[in-house]
Amino acid sequence: MKTVYTFLLGSLLLITACDNDLDQVPPINATSDSLKDFTGVLNAAYFYQIGAATPMAVMGDFRADNAFMFEAPFTEFDEFDADLPVMEDQFFGPFYTAMYRSILSTNNVIENSSNATQIGEAKFLRALSYFKLVQVFGDVPVNLLAAPPVDDTSIFARQPASDVYDNVIIPDLQDAISALDNSEIANDRASQIAAQSLLGKVYVHRGDFSSAETHLAAVVNGAIAADVNLQDSFNEIFGAANEGDDNKEIIFATKISSSVEDEYSFSEFWSWSGGLDTKSLEPLDTDLIAAFDASPGDLRRAVTIDETLLASPxxxxxxxxxHxxxxxxxxxxIxxxxxxxNENGNTAGALTELNKIRTRAGLANSTATxxxxxxxxxxxxRRLELAFEGHRWFDLVRTSTVDAEMGQTINSDYHLFPVPISEILATGGVITQNPGY
Known part of the structure; x- marks a missing residue:
């Protein structure tokens, strides 16, 4: 994190974003106390989310039972032991740095901008960043300052995940809901419905299903008014050809463009899932094939798995x-x-929502009672619907079903990922490692 906290605002402002809505050409010598327009700083916060995309995809699916690695040391993703930190340079390090750079950008906007909408967007992005960090590492350092004191090492101390939820993620999302509307969904900006969705998801991850229901209901019941709905066909959701105003299912996405060089210089998520990286030329786990076998007639199958290439299209x-x-x-x-x-005792209502997803997949209503x-x-x-979208491992952890679904007893230390050793060394050990690594 030393590199994050000494990162100059001027370099943040030089980032070029992914489309015309994010274009920025601010002066190189701008500082936070001289800026009047924080659009460029906010765009940098959006930009840095790109650095989390592939690491989250790999952690979410390759750590779980949807995909696996072939080539050492990448096979450590499938070995639940102390050796996973060898993957720091390609996954955990870039992810960690990108999230704290995004957070530093959002802090500048929140602290200095006078534009309420910009502040709302920044709070959404800060909450999103900390949510990803907590999912991956558990306890994490918290910085809410635009210019944190570099001589105060206490700021590097990891804060309990519960405190990060209570003091940062949830309040930020509540503020974002109040500050934002849904007018910018089509422009791929943070919106009220995105903040409501993420807050509902956060409460699910915390096991607070009562609070989750309130916010998720607001999203589901307000989707049409926000011009959000399920695509008619599952194959209309994914890929560059399906991006844009016609895809009403996407509530929030991190924009990526080949014309924008981001800091993540390794193989991207579409290469990993498609079997184009030599570390895993046939990544498809046969366990996911079996899951689709248990769902005959599922229209998602051909979109999600290719049994000839043993990859995902x-x-x-x-x-x-x-993409x-x-x-x-x-x-x-949904x-x-x-x-x-269901967790709140309304099983009939739960089935109604579940069957919306099954119907689009060409399946009969669930027979569960x-x-x-x-x-x-x-x-x-969730597994069949969201495969290769970075959800599976985190779903297994939050539902306490890791051992049952993975078919082995896994030490809970390895439910989290290793903190980058470079960050531990840079802070003289103030940042500590997760148990087991």
Whole structure:
């Protein structure tokens, strides 16, 4: 994090973003106390989310039972032991740095901008960044200052994940909901419905299903008014050809463009899932094939898995560098809402929501009846619906089903990922490592 906190605002402002809405050419010598327009700083916060896309995709699917690595040391993703930190340079380090750079940008906007909408967007992005960090590492350092004191090492101390949720993520999303409307969804900006969706998801991850239901219901019931709806066909959601105003299912995505060089210089998520990286030329786990076998007639199958190539065609390799990374889409929210309803005792309502997703997939209504059966049905549906979108591992961890679904007993230390050793060394050990690594 030393590199993050000494990162100059001037370099933040030189970032070029992904489309015309994010274009910025600010002066090189601008400082936060001389700026009047913080558009460039806010755009930098959006830009840095790109650095999290592939690491989250790999952590979410290759750590779980959807995909696996072939070549050492990448096979450490499938080995639950102390050796995973060897993957720091390609995954954990770039992810960590990108998130704290995004946070530093948002802090500048929140602290210095007088534009309420910009502040709302910044708070959404800061909450999103910290949510990703907590999912991956658990306890993390918290910085809410635009110019944190570099001589105060206490700021590097990791804060309990529960405090990060209570003191940063949830308040930021509540503020974003109040500050934003839904007029900029088509322009790929943070919106009220995106903040509501993320807050509902956060509450699900915390096991607060009562609060989750309130916010997820607001999204599901308000989707049409916000011009959000499920695409008629599953194959209309993914790939560069399906991006833009016609895709109403995407609530928020991180924009990616081949014309913009981001800091993540390794193989991108579409290459990993498509089997184009030599570290895993046939990444498809046969366990995911079996899951689709148990769902005969599922229209998502051909979009998600290729049994000949043993890879996923979900993000087509044609125009791969133009694929946006989907952060939130309506189907994910509907399934989370179904889960919250079921956990709150409304199993009938949960089935109604679950069957919306099954109907589009060409499947009959679920035959589950009890709360336990519906709970399993929802998790099975999430796997098939969201495969290769970076959700699977984090779903297994939050539902305490890692061992059952992975078919082995895994030390809970390895539910989290290793903190980059470079950050530990840069802070003289103030930042500490997760147990087990």
């Amino acid at each position: 979900k993000f087509p390799q044609v125009n791969g560098p133009e 946006d990374w989907i952060e939130i889409r309506l189907a994910d929210v 399934l989370l809402y179904s889960e919250a309803l 009890t709360q336990a059966q519906v709970r399993q049905a929802i998790q099975d549906e």
